[in-house]
Amino acid sequence: MKIGRSEVQSWLDAVAPGTGLVRLAQLSDLPRLRVTQQVSRGSVAPSTITAIARGLDLDPLDELTRFREFASITTSAPAPSEMAAFIPTAGLLQGTVHRLDSETVDEAELGGESYDHLALNWFDCADDGNLRAHIQQQLGVAQPTLWKMLRSRLREDVALEIAQYASFPLVSALVVSGVLTGAEAGWDPECRSRWLNTVPLGQLLAESEKRLREVGKQVRSLETFENHLG
Structure with a gap:
């Protein structure tokens, strides 16, 4: 999901008049080649906009919503039905153990909201069995391509389509795709631990069971690969 050159240039003229692309790359801690190529080709990634x-020192979401593709996106906490996806497996299991011991979990114990397999776990929260077919029909993304995205980086348009399908806040899609942090999306700093400490225990156990099954598949696949290598 790229943003065109004319829109980006108008934005840059407004927020950084007279500032060259090399200087913008330095300020944004981005590779110079990435910034210059994207702007010159008129194919700028949303993550480049938020990094700039x-x-x-501008609000990333406020600046992103200047562009028509993102104009309707507002700050929002994650929906309860997607919250588990934003907690790494170790944090989710640690929280479950705390709950079983009638203890509370602290936010600092949960790890970062962005981690390997975030996109896959988030997709699973949204999937009712028909989501893969829906993505292919609406966006023309073949299932093998989607499979690869879910294990690397989920494209912004695909993430937004998933959020719409599942009635998740649209801004969650931008966190999953790495465009925004949770704080930039408007999350309360304690929202994940509060969910862990208050969600019904049976639901939490079900979420932990699903996550363990997925981890088991990943470990078995890795072991099979290593055994094949000898």
Whole structure:
């Protein structure tokens, strides 16, 4: 999901008049080649926009919503039905153990909201069995391509389509795709631990069971691969 050159240039003229692309890359801690190529080709990634906004001490979401593709996105906490996806497996299991011991879990114990397999776990929260077919029909993304995205980086348009399908806040899609942090999306700093400490225990156990099954598949696949290598 790229943003065109004319829109980006108008934005840059407004927020950083007279600032060259090399300087913007330095301020944003981005590779110079990435910034210059994207802007010159008129195919700028949303993550480049938010990185430049941070470098200019501007609010990343506010700046992103200047562009028509993102104009309707507002800050929001995650929906309860997607919250588990934003907790790494170790944190989710640690929280479950705390609950079984009638203890509370602290936010600092949960790990970062962005981690390997975030996109896959988030997709699973949204999937009712028909989501893969829906993505292929609406966006023309073949299931093998989607499979690869869910294990690397989920494209913004695909993430937004998933959020719409599942009635998740649209801003969650931008966290999953790495465009925004949870704080930039408007999350309360304690929202994940509060969910862990208050969600019905049976539901929490079911979420932990699903996560353990997925981890088991990953471990078995890795072991099979290593055994094949000898």
